[in-house]
Amino acid sequence: MRHVANIDPEMANGVIAIGGQFTRGVLAGLHEHAEHLLSWSATTTVSLRTRHRDWLVPPTHALWMPAGCPHSVEVFRSGRGYAVVVSPENCPITWTEPTGVLVTPLIRELIVHLDQHQRPHHTRTAAVSLLLSLLEPVPDTTFHVPLPDDPRTRAIAEALIADPADQRDLAMWAAHTHSSVRTITRLFTRETGMTFAQWRTHARVRAALIHLAQGSSVGATARAVGYHKPGAFAEAFRRVTGQHPSVYR
Template sequence: MTRQAISQSGQTVPRATPEVEVHVRGISTQYFECATPATWTDHVHATHELLWGARGVLTVEADGGFFAVPATLGLWIPAGVVHAVKSTQGTGFYCSNIDGQVVPHLAERTVAVTVPAAAQELLRHMSAYDMEDSLRAGSEQVVVGLLDVVDARPMLLPMPTDPRLELIARALLDDPALDRSLEEWSAEVAISVRNLSRLFHKETGMTFAQWRIHARVRVALGLLAAGYPVSSVSRRVGYNNPSAFVQVFRKVMGHTPGWYVSSIKAGNHHSLAGTE
């Protein structure tokens, strides 16, 4: 990646019988450590891209959605898909570029995938050491074979495309603690409250209030994964009362922030959508 400027049940999505033979021609992996906030503006790759091992707040815009990439899952971005990436200060993550022919469920759209420990170690090893050609080729096939697609809904936030709504959405993602009312936003973007409400639901499938709650939770996922305490996260995403934040988080995600943090520490790859 060149710098420029999940099912509520948590079950793995069943694989269809591959229509093409998987053939990996090469994998390269880099680790990015962001000492300051970083942005990779809209760009595209000729190879597939896998973002994984995120520590901190890593977000991706692709295929009309906003993905908050958690520590427990990876995000697969197919070759040719335009995407933008942002990270906050102190964020670290791996980026693997995969050149090859893959099965349709990895080639068609941006998806969340599990990246098990075995795949992670192979990717790190291949990036650090020389390997005999046949051994490397076999390892690359194994890595792709270990990736399982999971439902990305818990980490996906639909983004509006209307420029007025997009301005509001980006402002709330940049500062989820903003507490402007729908009336205040309608005045800012010069649209009636009624039309703003109608457009938001049409373009995102959510009311404005629902979308803002989901945006706050998506940002909170990264902050929790980065090690911030629940009390601090609740304030940073707009809740002065941590109990209110916990209640909202549990309603959206199906479990509490404490459960999510414990699952990350335990290496649970389905911690985005578990149940207590």
């Protein structure tokens, strides 16, 4: 849903865009901000993790992190990124959960403009107003994997995130957690909104995004996340993201 943002100069003065270089491997532990944060990975790739979700933010997208939401950050590919800091006071965007947005060429130019023009003036106020009005959410499944809470399903999820190529089927995972297939099936659907097979596909695609961002070929990425045939991997990737995996390399 698009927000019509009529921003007064005082509100615009509270919006700051900060650009900088991100180094692969850098990790920021769990923390939160008093302001809203729009994180855009211009040429870097970062992961932002909350208690229930693990978001991967490729250069094509940005993530709106609402004020007061605890999260951690990990950099998977070195490059340049931007953070747009927005004061919650009088902010027209009311999203209460982390929300992904597609970064269009216009949004990209507005963020760069705000980074280069920090001093308040009327054109900056107009840029802030336009930027906030253009932010529209994309489907959550584009680049995040929901994490279940139950200890049994959480253990399975953590294991598959650590090794997405693990080929154990649902029956084997149920035995591993001393549960029944029926119980694990019910828990995955209830806690993630997906079947086990759907969730594993999303986890593999999420892992694939990291490999692709680091320059791996489509074939090597497919093998790394558990697919024997690149064609099957490309089809699964397209179902989740709407794009061929080569777009993200």
